[in-house]
Amino acid sequence: MDASDPQTVCAAVVVALVVYGLFRWSPDPLRHIPTVGGPTASLLSFVSTSQWRNNARDLIMEGYQKYPGSIFKIAAYDRWIVVVNGTSLIEDLRKRPDDEVSFLDSVEENLSLKHTVGRGAAENPYHLNFVREKLSRAIPALIPDFVTEFACAFADYVPTKGSEWTTVAAFPFMQKAVARATTNVFVGQPLCRDEEYLRLAIIYTNSITDDRDIMKHVPGSLLKSIVATVTSATWRTNREVYPFLKPLIDERRKNMAEFGDDWTDKPTDLLQWLIEEAPVQRQTDMQIVERIMDLHFAAIHTSSTTSTHVLYYLATEPEWVETLRAEIEPIVAAEGWTKNAIAKMWKLDSIFRESQRVNGISVVSLTRLAMKDVTLADGTFIPKGTNLAASSFGTHFDDGILPGAASFDPFRWARMREASEAEATKHQFVNTSPEYIPFGHGRHACPGRFFASNELKVLIAYILLHYDFKLAGGATTRPENLYIDDSVVPNPTVEVMFRKRESTLE
Structure with missing residues (x-):
């Protein structure tokens, strides 16, 4: 093989990716869950990511109609999202303890907060x-x-x-x-x-989602942390806000020490x-x-x-x-x-x-991250690390739940x-x-x-x-x-x- 030929190199990379994808797909623990919006194979799931980016509402509705009272999965850019349909599975998700499926860890992972503002809020809210x-x-x-x-x-x-x-x-x-x-x-x-x-305050609000869009394209936790120190507007805005709040914090602590319970105002x-x-x-x-x-x-x-x-x-x-x-x-x-x-x-x-x-x-709700292997009420196996959510759009537009829902x-x-x-x-x-x-x-x-x-x-x-x-x-x-x-x-x-x-x- 001529390593200097760009076409040869590209072909070799494609072959390697296909082999790697097939290797990963074969034991994929989510393989048994039907996919909406594209192919199921891990390597080919990137085909579906543009659908999620631009057409999530229709994907959610399609999955809700094709798999009523059941589950399906959609490929986001950096993860699979397993979506549950129907009030029975919504209740199942709601009732599960945090050591099985965690809401706060789901938010932290989805927004990559540990790389931009730290895990403090998720670990101790x-x-x-x-x-x-x-x-x-x-x-x-x-x-x-x-x-x-x-x-x-x-x-x-x-x-x-x-x-x-x-x-x-x-x-x-x-x-x-x-x-x-x-x-x-x-x-x-x-x-x-x-x-x-x-x-x-408004910049910070917008920066959370801007940072998320950057982080989902960066592989690996270490590299995310490095990139965040350079690109994160969230991290930077926190430090710009600090000089506004620090004098207030100092003044209030001074009044607390001076007046104690007699601080009337x-x-x-x-x-x-x-x-x-x-x-x-x-x-x-x-x-x-x-x-x-x-x-x-x-x-x-x-x-x-x-x-x-x-x-x-x-x-x-x-x-x-x-x-x-x-x-x-x-x-x-x-x-x-x-x-x-x-x-x-x-x-x-x-x-x-x-x-x-x-x-x-959002088109989904009750987002959760599986903290251990769990089995849902319908018998579906969910491996540790899986992102879960409930189909809010499907639920809210279901005529069987609310007449005239459309x-x-x-x-x-x-x-x-x-x-x-x-x-x-x-x-x-x-x-x-x-x-x-x-x-x-x-x-x-x-x-x-x-x-x-x-x-x-x-x-x-x-x-x-x-x-x-x-x-x-x-x-x-x-x-x-x-x-x-x-x-x-x-x-x-x-x-x-x-x-x-x-x-x-x-």
Whole structure:
């Protein structure tokens, strides 16, 4: 063989890869699970990866229809994803303990967090208890603050004049509005109105997925770590945020030492809770910053996406806007901006639940990583290291589960609540079940969904009461979503026009 001939070398490489692929495929423990979107052989699975990148929604629906109540696998760029169908297997996945199938390890591996921000949050997620408990209990006190921050965000980013229309890019604006309200809860003022801090919080949010796209093309843990030190925007942004939070941390520690239990105006925000817990958990100041930023990602990414989806629906459906205003205006007039008032807005709650059903954050849910060999309830063997997920799109569009599932019906859940008072809670936006899994289900269901649902309903209610709005350019149909890998993204380039309304409600 002439090693200097490029064609000869290429042919030899192809032959070697084929032999290697066949060798790997023969004992492949996932070989018994049917494949959707391409060939089953490990070597040839790369043929399917572009399908997952650009067509994940259709692959999920195809697998759901071909293998009802069963499982299938799809080739992502760097792994197989085994997808379970049907409420029985969803319940099986939900019930399994973390030492069998781990949610946090699945997130860490999917986002390559150990190479960019470390494994600390996955190994010891104590900060989630603050979200699940303290933050949820604080919601009644936070509602007026949400209104204040959204009003400031509109004043700064949507400067309307009289009856003139002001045009803004909808998704970036929603990111800024959510970032301000969330930052106020996480670290308080003045950072919640510091444009540079907010910019970094949004950059961090976007960088998580950008880094993931780079890391999945890099083989091996060691090489990933090396590449991450050069390319990771997540890692770099954490260090840029540190000078903003370090003085606050030092000042609060000084006040804690000086005043102790007599510190009467001690902040009740996430940063304070993390500072107080840091000695117990042996956390450095940098690790506190990292956890704050991880929660910024979780809050800004999901909430801005969810609110933009709803805004796009309302911008093209004036009748829905009027229905919601008719519900919201008398409630706010009578009770003001309170948690109880928000809870009475059943139609507003319904359109969020319906939007999450039809759009969601991802085409899959209940992602897990097999920590040991397991056998599912249907007898399927799952080897250690396998990535598992439930088909949320298949579940949510199943007419057998929800009649008329293919259509978007904004107020269907409000009607269900009105029809059966005993089951009213079951049909709330935040409620999860094997049939409704955009927040996950069970002990790993999104712990921040109660906080987020109130924040988002305040945001859309505020817009409805204070602004008229429509899609720019005379568009009358809702913009199509983007589907990138498993993510569902509202089109980020769409512009929305706002005009101030006459309103006596503040």
